[in-house]
Amino acid sequence: MVNSQGPIPRGELVPSGIVGLLGTQGPTSRTDIARALGLSPATVTQVTKDLITRGLVEELQSVPSKGGRPARLLGLVTDAGVAMGAKVTADHVAIVTVELDGTVRSSAAHDYDPGADDAIARLGQILAKEVAELDDRLLGVGVGVPGSVDSQASGIVDAPTLSWQAAPVGPVLRAAIGTPVLVDNDVNTLAAAERLYGIGRDHSAFLVVTIGRGIGCGIVVDGGIYRGANGGAGEIGHIPTEHDGPDQPPCTCGSTGCLEAYIGAAGIIRTARARQVIGPRGDLATLLRAATTGDAAARQVFDQAGAMLGRALAGVIHTIDPEVVVLMGEGVDGWELWQTGFEPSFRRSLLPARRAVPVVVEPWTEDQWARGAASLVLASPFDSTGNGGEQSRLVRARLGAQ
Numbered sequence: 507m508v509n510s511q512g513p514i515p516r517g518e519l520v521p522s523g524i525v526g527l528l529g530t531q532g533p534t535s536r537t538d539i540a541r542a543l544g545l546s547p548a549t550v551t552q553v554t555k556d557l558i559t560r561g562l563v564e565e566l567q568s569v570p571s572k573g574g575r576p577a578r579l580l581g582l583v584t585d586a587g588v589a590m591g592a593k594v595t596a597d598h599v600a601i602v603t604v605e606l607d608g609t610v611r612s613s614a615a616h617d618y619d620p621g622a623d624d625a626i627a628r629l630g631q632i633l634a635k636e637v638a639e640l641d642d643r644l645l646g647v648g649v650g651v652p653g654s655v656d657s658q659a660s661g662i663v664d665a666p667t668l669s670w671q672a673a674p675v676g677p678v679l680r681a682a683i684g685t686p687v688l689v690d691n692d693v694n695t696l697a698a699a700e701r702l703y704g705i706g707r708d709h710s711a712f713l714v715v716t717i718g719r720g721i722g723c724g725i726v727v728d729g730g731i732y733r734g735a736n737g738g739a740g741e742i743g744h745i746p747t748e749h750d751g752p753d754q755p756p757c758t759c760g761s762t763g764c765l766e767a768y769i770g771a772a773g774i775i776r777t778a779r780a781r782q783v784i785g786p787r788g789d790l791a792t793l794l795r796a797a798t799t800g801d802a803a804a805r806q807v808f809d810q811a812g813a814m815l816g817r818a819l820a821g822v823i824h825t826i827d828p829e830v831v832v833l834m835g836e837g838v839d840g841w842e843l844w845q846t847g848f849e850p851s852f853r854r855s856l857l858p859a860r861r862a863v864p865v866v867v868e869p870w871t872e873d874q875w876a877r878g879a880a881s882l883v884l885a886s887p888f889d890s891t892g893n894g895g896e897q898s899r900l901v902r903a904r905l906g907a908q
């Protein structure tokens with residue numbers, strides 16, 4: 507039996523693995539817990555007895571079972587803990603608080619200038635104020651940033667779009683907040699959420715591709731997020747697409763001709779303005795309106811963006827060989843406009859054996875980035891690969907399931 511949550515939990519990870527499973531899958535019988543986590547029935551009986559005694563897990567109603575006596579379901583006492591998630595952008599910080607089962611309990615947004623001299627300290631103040639309004643059930647804070655992060659547990663960030671270089675986000679926030687803090691690339695946090703609550707429950711190799719301000723990719727292989735040697739895996743927005751040179755559009759990374767420079771929000775607007783499809787002050791909303799009301803030139807801008815994404819993504823499929831691709835981000839609101847260019851270009855560029863790879867488009871909500879960040883904390887019970895290191899261990903200790 508494949509355990510969709512990744513490797514089978516062993517030793518100290520068994521109790522929190524069971525808590526995590528109940529949090530992500532809802533009420534489950536002991537038999538199904540044993541099957542899902544690859545544990546012996548005796549281990550599950552013993553560990554769940556202890557979790558019930560400690561008030562983390564409760565016995566729920568019985569459900570009829572074929573032939574045997576009714577199976578008792580076990581459920582999580584969801585108010586046993588909450589996690590906070592924060593997504594840092596170029597102009598604001600979005601924050602959510604979520605229950606152990608991933609339900610969003612509250613959300614907030616704060617104006618924020620990442621380019622300020624005291625930007626990291628200021629982020630610490632914003633989060634400390636939010637944390638102070640919670641009670642002591644907070645398990646930890648997850649932070650998503652548009653850049654690369656050395657490790658979730660350390661949290662040193664390189665993010666050109668925020669003007670951050672080797673920014674000590676993890677250490678400063680831990681000192682300011684006094685709780686475990688896990689930091690990762692924002693698209694990786696969406697992949698972490700999908701791994702717990704979405705497509706990752708049925709697939710162990712998948713891509714989360716985001717379109718919007720930037721173009722990003724979270725890579726899940728063998729049930730775990732693939733981060734690369736420096737936490738920089740999945741930066742598909744910087745795939746060199748056209749020849750390098752001063753006649754190509756500049757990218758936020760300092761290079762020219764990157765995929766994102768063409769089909770990130772700013773690139774699409776630049777193209778539309780240059781072709782006079784929209785005026786010099788026209789924005790993405792103007793262009794979307796024109797395209798949805800049938801303006802052929804506006805539709806062509808999205809069509810070409812879709813085709814460019816399709817060719818680039820085919821290369822990523824050939825490299826990673828995922829079972830499925832999940833498409834997310836602010837840009838999916840206009841996906842039907844991208845799709846006319848994307849589908850033929852993507853399928854034609856794929857090897858025949860990969861041509862049928864499914865692309866699932868997920869509806870997008872504003873709080874999804876911050877919820878993804880919170881799932882770094884909620885994934886700690888399953889952290890058998892050690893991504894979260896000491897910080898995940900501290901989360902498990904706070905959960906009382908260790």
Ligand SMILES: [Zn+2]
Nearest residue numbers: 744757759764
């Ligand atoms: Zn670039």
